[in-house]
Structure formats: C-alpha cells, structure tokens
Amino acid sequence: MSTQALQHSSSQQLASFVRLNEGIKGVVLIAFQINIMALNAILLAHRAGEVALGFGVISKELRTLSVELTALMQALSSDAYQAVNLISDLLRRERRQRLLEATRGQLAAPLPALDTILAERLQVFQNRALQVREVRLRLLDRLEEARKLCQFGTAISRSAKIEAAYGREYGRALAEVSQDFDQKIQAILPSIETLCAGMQRI
Amino acid sequence: MKSATTIYQEGSHRWVVIARDQAKPGFVIDTNEYLISRDGDNLLTDPGGSEIFPAVFAALATVVDPMSISRLFASHQDPDIISSLGLWLDCNPQIRCHVSRLWDSFIPHFGGDDHSLQAIPDEGQHIPLGLGQLEAIPAHYLHSSGNFHLYDPDARILFSGDVGAALLPDDHNELFVRDFDQHIRHAEGFHRRWMGSNEAKLDWCERASRLKIDMMCPQHGAIFQGDDVMRFINWFAELPVGLSTFRHRRHS
Ligand SMILES: [Fe+2]
Ligand SMILES: [Fe+2]
Numbered sequence: 001m002s003t004q005a006l007q008h009s010s011s012q013q014l015a016s017f018v019r020l021n022e023g024i025k026g027v028v029l030i031a032f033q034i035n036i037m038a039l040n041a042i043l044l045a046h047r048a049g050e051v052a053l054g055f056g057v058i059s060k061e062l063r064t065l066s067v068e069l070t071a072l073m074q075a076l077s078s079d080a081y082q083a084v085n086l087i088s089d090l091l092r093r094e095r096r097q098r099l100l101e102a103t104r105g106q107l108a109a110p111l112p113a114l115d116t117i118l119a120e121r122l123q124v125f126q127n128r129a130l131q132v133r134e135v136r137l138r139l140l141d142r143l144e145e146a147r148k149l150c151q152f153g154t155a156i157s158r159s160a161k162i163e164a165a166y167g168r169e170y171g172r173a174l175a176e177v178s179q180d181f182d183q184k185i186q187a188i189l190p191s192i193e194t195l196c197a198g199m200q201r202i
Numbered sequence: 203m204k205s206a207t208t209i210y211q212e213g214s215h216r217w218v219v220i221a222r223d224q225a226k227p228g229f230v231i232d233t234n235e236y237l238i239s240r241d242g243d244n245l246l247t248d249p250g251g252s253e254i255f256p257a258v259f260a261a262l263a264t265v266v267d268p269m270s271i272s273r274l275f276a277s278h279q280d281p282d283i284i285s286s287l288g289l290w291l292d293c294n295p296q297i298r299c300h301v302s303r304l305w306d307s308f309i310p311h312f313g314g315d316d317h318s319l320q321a322i323p324d325e326g327q328h329i330p331l332g333l334g335q336l337e338a339i340p341a342h343y344l345h346s347s348g349n350f351h352l353y354d355p356d357a358r359i360l361f362s363g364d365v366g367a368a369l370l371p372d373d374h375n376e377l378f379v380r381d382f383d384q385h386i387r388h389a390e391g392f393h394r395r396w397m398g399s400n401e402a403k404l405d406w407c408e409r410a411s412r413l414k415i416d417m418m419c420p421q422h423g424a425i426f427q428g429d430d431v432m433r434f435i436n437w438f439a440e441l442p443v444g445l446s447t448f449r450h451r452r453h454s
Contacts, residue, residue, distance in 0.1 A: 099255050100292060
C-alpha cells in the first residue's frame with residue numbers, strides 16, 4: 001500500500017475509533033438506566049412477595065447484566081483510547097515516511113544510509129500497524145461479547161414478561177417494568193450492531 | 203529543487219547556501235539554509251520546515267554527505283526554522299541542535315528531546331566547529347524573544363536569521379543584493395511588523411556595527427555583502443519597528 005493510501009486509511013480508522021467512543025457513551029447510559037430500573041424492580045418484587053419470586057430473580061440477573069455491560073464498555077473505551085494513540089503515532093510516522101521517501105526521490109545519487117533508515121522505519125511502522133490490528137480484533141471480540149450479553153438480556157426480559165403474568169395484584173406494575181426492560185435492551189442492540197459494523201468496515 | 207552554492211571557501215573552511223526553491227509549494231515561505239563546514243565538521247543553520255526537508259536534504263547531498271551533518275543551529279523556534287528537526291533526527295539520531303534556552307522545551311513538539319537540544323544561554327556562547335569556532339550572538343526580540351545570530355569571525359560572515367530578511371517576488375532570485383535601494387523595499391514591511399522592539403534593534407545595530415562582516419546572510423531573501431552590510435545596519439537603525447508602527451486595535 002502506498003504511504004498516501006495508508007494515510008487515508010489511518011485517518012479513517014482514527015475517525016471510526018473516535019466515533020466508537022461516542023457510541024460507547026450511549027450504551028453506558030442505557031446500561032445505567034437498566035441498572036436503576038432493575039434495582040426498583042427488585043424492590044417491587046420484594047413487596048409483591050411470593051407471587052414475584054421469579055420476577056425478583058430475573059431482575060437481579062438484569063442488574064448483573066447491566067454491571068457486566070458497563071464493565072465491558074469501559075474496557076472497550078480504554079481499547080479505543082489505546083487505538084487512537086497508536087493511530088495518531090501511525091499518522092505522524094506516515095507523514096515522516098512520506099517526506100523521507102520524497103527525499104530519496106529527489107536525490108541525484110542513491111544514498112544507502114537513507115535506504116537503511118527508510119527500511120528500518122518501515123519495519124517499525126508495520127509493527128505499529130499490526131498493534132492497531134490487534135487492538136481492533138480485541139475490540140471486535142468485546143463487542144461480540146456485548147452482543148451476546150444483550151441477546152441474553154432480551155431473553156430474560158421476555159421471561160420477566162411471563163413472570164409478570166403471575167403477579168396477581170402486582171401484575172400490571174410488573175408487566176410495565178418488564179416492558180421497560182425489553183425496550184431498553186432493544187435500544188442497546190442496534191447501538192452494538194452499529195459499533196460492530198463500524199469496526200468491521202475499517 | 204533547491205540548489206547549493208558555495209559563498210566562501212578557505213581550505214576546508216566553507217559556507218554553502220541552499221537557496222531558491224522554485225518547486226516549493228506556494229503556501230510555504232522560501233528559506234535559505236547555510237551549511238558551515240570546517241575540518242570535516244558540518245553545521246547547518248535554520249534547517250527549515252519539514253515540508254521543504256526533501257529539497258534541502260537533496261541539495262545538501264550535492265555538496266556533502268548529509269548524514270555527516272552533526273549539528274544544527276536554530277536562530278529561534280519558528281516552524282520555518284526548525285520543524286524539520288524530527289526528520290533530521292530520523293536520519294541521524296546523534297544530531298545536536300543549538301537553540302536559545304527559551305525554546306529547548308518547546309521545540310520537542312517538532313521532535314528531539316533534552317539530549318538533542320543544546321540550550322544557548324541568553325548572553326550567547328562560542329560554538330566550536332572543527333579547529334575554529336563560531337559565536338552565537340544575542341539578537342533577542344528580533345523577532346523572537348529568544349533569538350541568536352551566528353557569527354564566523356574567520357570567514358567574517360554573519361548568519362542573521364530573520365534580520366535582513368526580504369520577501370522577494372518570484373522573479374527576483376538573485377543570491378546577492380544587487381541594488382540595495384531596490385532590494386530593501388521588499389524588506390521594509392517585514393522588519394516593521396516582525397521586529398518587536400526598537401530598543402533591541404538599536405542594541406543589535408550597535409553591536410553588529412562593531413563586528414567585521416563581509417557578508418550578512420539572512421534566512422529569507424538575498425545576501426548582503428561589502429558596503430551593503432553597513433548600509434543595512436544604518437537603514438535598520440533608522441526604521442521604526444514594533445507596536446507603534448501599526449494599528450492593532452479594531453475601532454468600533
Ligand atoms: Fe521567524
Ligand atoms: Fe523566518
């Protein structure tokens with residue numbers, strides 16, 4: 001790949017990691033809302049007593065899920081930060097590489113010392129590019145994990161709906177909460193999908 | 203492509219100017235770089251911005267092994283002076299750059315560190331070159347607050363950084379000033395606006411007039427030689443510079 005093409009793709013990568021970080025913020029916010037919601041649901045289930053035992057268990061599961069999701073997003077965020085640093089360094093190197101290559105192009109006679117430097121720098125450059133790739137793969141793994149977590153969330157929020165049906169006089173309140181759970185989880189999934197798609201494209 | 207021209211030679215002692223880049227992008231200012239060599243020791247003054255590094259390096263390669271340049275001298279911190287430092291260090295990690303103590307922690311934003319940057323104290327200092335030596339002469343506030351010129355007492359050449367600089371039209375590519383009165387018109391606006399202090403200016407003129415100078419070599423424009431040197435010093439001494447010469451406030 002020419003340096004210019006590399007430069008182009010690195011700036012694209014930089015932009016996508018910055019976007020990723022913005023997307024993460026959105027997911028973290030929803031995870032926080034799920035956490036609060038689950039806490040309230042646990043209290044509600046406690047009040048409802050025996051008829052909402054199953055609902056209480058599911059709410060705890062959802063609360064754990066929101067905590068795990070938040071932790072996952074934090075890890076993603078620090079990966080994205082690392083990626084941004086690596087790519088910034090890559091962009092700096094690309095510019096220098098381009099200028100050193102231009103220098104070689106302008107020389108009237110070959111200068112072996114410069115060739116050696118260019119070769120060494122290219123090596124370092126490629127190592128950096130490899131590191132970026134590793135971070136990106138790690139990010140994708142984590143995103144996949146987040147997606148699975150959300151799928152699990154969808155399943156248990158459906159179970160919550162079923163459990164709500166056994167809630168007798170608490171049935172309506174529990175049904176509302178389980179509806180909210182479902183909505184929140186459904187709101188996260190597309191964000192995660194977008195994050196995954198954004199990462200795979202680069 | 204820039205070209206290298208020897209302007210002084212006495213045995214191994216030599217000054218070469220790298221000037222006039224016809225191919226440089228129009229949006230970057232044209233600069234002169236000077237290679238001073240003596241007894242196999244090579245120093246480059248105001249090596250220039252990173253965008254023109256390829257042209258400077260290639261022109262230098264026609265007269266010297268560019269990898270043998272072991273020292274740089276930066277008159278001050280501007281990007282057109284020293285933003286190529288990172289590239290020079292890529293080529294030669296051992297290279298040292300002499301610069302005012304004011305800037306040795308600013309320039310690392312372009313490259314380099316406390317190891318590669320050698321701070322010059324405010325009062326100036328001798329810089330050895332081969333068996334001889336150069337003198338870093340204070341020129342603070344002209345225009346930078348930490349600013350030095352480089353004097354070669356044996357060659358009687360003063361590298362004067364932005365002092366004496368002229369922003370010449372594209373068709374003026376003479377290396378030496380031919381007609382002082384014509385030439386100085388292209389220097390006037392630059393000096394009025396860029397030079398910050400009349401006090402600093404007069405102090406410099408007084409010290410410069412006591413040096414023996416055959417050639418005064420600025421970082422932009424043509425070289426003054428012979429009587430034109432003193433002519434320049436007198437012209438500069440008379441020229442009002444700094445804040446009093448322009449309106450900087452918007453009137454409402
Ligand atoms: Fe300057
Ligand atoms: Fe300048």
